[in-house]
Amino acid sequence: EPEVTQTPxxxxxxxxxxxxxxxxPISNHLYFYWYRQILGQKVEFLVSFYNNEISEKSEIFDxxxxxxxxxxxxxxxxxxxxxxxxxxxxxxxxxxxxxxETQYFGPGTRLLVL
Amino acid sequence: QKEVEQxxxxxxxxxxxxxxxxxxxxxxxxxxxxxxxxxxxxxPELIMSIYSNGDKExxxxxxxxxxxxxxxxxxIRDSQPSDSATYLCAVNDYKLSFGAGTTVTVRA
Numbered sequence: 392e393p394e395v396t397q398t399p400x401x402x403x404x405x406x407x408x409x410x411x412x413x414x415x416p417i418s419n420h421l422y423f424y425w426y427r428q429i430l431g432q433k434v435e436f437l438v439s440f441y442n443n444e445i446s447e448k449s450e451i452f453d454x455x456x457x458x459x460x461x462x463x464x465x466x467x468x469x470x471x472x473x474x475x476x477x478x479x480x481x482x483x484x485x486x487x488x489x490x491x492e493t494q495y496f497g498p499g500t501r502l503l504v505l
Numbered sequence: 506q507k508e509v510e511q512x513x514x515x516x517x518x519x520x521x522x523x524x525x526x527x528x529x530x531x532x533x534x535x536x537x538x539x540x541x542x543x544x545x546x547x548x549p550e551l552i553m554s555i556y557s558n559g560d561k562e563x564x565x566x567x568x569x570x571x572x573x574x575x576x577x578x579x580x581i582r583d584s585q586p587s588d589s590a591t592y593l594c595a596v597n598d599y600k601l602s603f604g605a606g607t608t609v610t611v612r613a
């Protein structure tokens with residue numbers, strides 16, 4: 392069964408450094424998403440992406456964040472200058488895009504900013 | 506952000522019992538609702554979706570939707586220890602808005 396994959400599974404970085412989180416969505420999906428979950432808190436929407444552009448973004452997704460689909464398979468989230476409060480689990484998801492379509496989640500990248 | 510509220514639990518049920526989980530949402534216009542299960546340290550995993558008022562059954566799981574009351578519930582019948590997890594209610598309006606989750610512990 393196709394699945395969303397993410398790399399790395401864990402990332403430790405120093406405050407102020409740039410990180411890139413990578414995702415390979417399910418191949419026939421058209422919509423791609425990033426969510427994050429701070430430890431002990433709810434899963435929060437960051438951004439959705441369709442047809443090579445951002446469809447919607449949350450207040451969390453400020454100028455420090457960017458997304459890109461550099462080729463036909465990868466979908467990346469870049470955090471330009473990490474802060475302590477960026478420490479969280481980051482989940483990529485993909486789906487066919489209507490509000491009734493399921494979004495399938497990858498296993499997540501645990502980011503720790505020191 | 507649309508508000509989705511869940512009883513935080515924890516909810517402890519004996520093996521074989523029914524676990525009942527509740528969720529309310531703020532936007533009366535919401536149409537699509539999902540229940541996900543999340544094991545500790547893992548990603549959300551879809552249990553089921555519901556779009557129409559009434560009940561929807563899938564194996565041991567039954568989702569119930571009442572749009573007039575802005576209320577979604579999930580029943581887990583014949584609870585098993587493997588059902589011990591956090592259950593997330595989500596509203597989909599082209600992005601998912603999650604509740605904080607209800608942690609369920611099934612006692613053997």
